[in-house]
Amino acid sequence: MVNFTIDQIREIMDRKNNIRNMSVIAHVDHGKSTLTDSLVSKAGIIASSRAGETRFTDTRKMNKKDITIKINVDPKGNRGFWSQFTWLGFHFERLFAAMYTKKFGIVEDKLMKRLWVTISTTIKKKWDKRTKFSHQNMRSSRRADDVHLQMVPTSDKGRFFAFGRVFAGTVKTGIKCRIMGPNFTPGKKRRSIEKNIQSVSPVVRVAVECKNPSDLPKLVEGLKRLAKSDPMVQCIIEETGEHIIAGAGELHLEICLKDLEEDHACIPLKKSDPVVSYRETVSEESSLTCLSKSPNKHNRLFMRAAPLPEGCAEAIDNGDIAPRQEIKERGRYMADKFDFDVGEARKIWCFGPEGTGPNLLMDVTKGVQYLNEIKDSAIAGFQWATKEGVLCEENVRGVRYNIHDVTLHADAIHRGGGQIIPTTRRVLYACQLTAKPKIMEPVFLVEIQCPEQAVGGIYSCLNKASWSVNESFGFTGDLRSSTGGQAFPQCVFDHWAVMPGDPFDSTSKPGEVVTVTRKT
16 A cells, blocks of 8 residues: 655645545444544655554544544344344354365364364463564554455446345355345245344335425435435325335434435435324224226226234234235135135235235125136225225225125226226225224333343333324433433334224224324
8 A cells, every 4th residue: 555645645635536535333342443543644744653542533532522422322222223234143153164164174073172272271371472573473464455456346327335244155246146135035945044134114205305305316316315325214195296215213213314414415405393194094894895897887896904913914024924825825824724725725826015014905706707807906096995994094004805796897998907906995985984994003012121220220211102103202211210221121023913993983093194194
């Protein structure tokens, strides 16, 4: 690496296209300051003998506090950021012993006992006079900085660096590779995957907009970068043009908005108050068979809605019941676990919304002509209706829609998508309204860690709390103020719970949710 003078480095800093931002991430006392000082010494700014002691990159605020950490990331402490961590386990001793047994000519079992074990008997033998020149030996043995600095690629403006983890093998330039999703399950071959890492549902939403309307393209590009950087974030554009960011909780959204404003979009933003996502469901079977006519009056659909059995929606979410399963296998599983009729369970048209949601469109008709010709149109209407429910345009959850009868025109031109899709949507809305609709709210599971003397403050704070996500905003601050900062809560989405009350009664809690949501 070429040594530069201070003046040369100051001149290079004006070439903004060549500047690369980097972060050093490691545990406490793992040598972050030593590494950064080594890079600075390679540029000739400080003496190599002072590397690790100068702490050249520290700010005055850091020196005052005697810390060198800008951001402390605790993967175990905050479950809202679990999507950004990976885990792998294997037998280190057995693996490395098998690799080096031939090289050193030692029996594998004997070599295993010598790996990662302190063999020295006394401290005097462990630290001998050779430690005096070990620092110089390590510096001259391998120039890791020269090797790794040449491996950093030069990026074009606007490119996005992604860091992945290769659990086995070697990645080389030009080879083909496949990027696995967060819930990857390769068919029936588990490939040593012991358990999927469950992601947290994004149940808290915030609307964002630019303070300066001319910055809208930067906002759109920043939202794309944010969605790439955090797999848990959902960025949605409403029909009104409003940009919605959905996250796992209040803290998660706060971090995402900060990253969007300062790193990804780099523009000032207007942010709304956090809003909770709800779900719509039904509590009983439709009181009557609902009928809907197509706009040309030549086609009729007869349907009913009913709630899914308890646990069925969760089974769909977990992948135990999936749209791409073998039909007979899925039908038998649903019949055994949830008491479905086997014949009806084999005639599931689709899941929704998004083709994988916890709602079912089922064909229970017998001897209907031309039914398969309208299947695609009916599925499109079903996806539309389950994506935007009839009460407040929230997603529908845990509902089974049964097609009981269909009357279709003999001429195919009179039963196209323009006739069937809106007809299906209307009849599904009618089925939902006649089946005692309900509103479901997300509920947090909270784990609180604290010393024994702070338990009293926790109880006093918990007595005021309701563990729906909607009423959890500000709870962390209240808890820490009640316990003097000694309690640390961890909130993670647990399940959807039906809100007690009638959504058609404006004075009830579900009625207030429906009214407020429809106004916004």
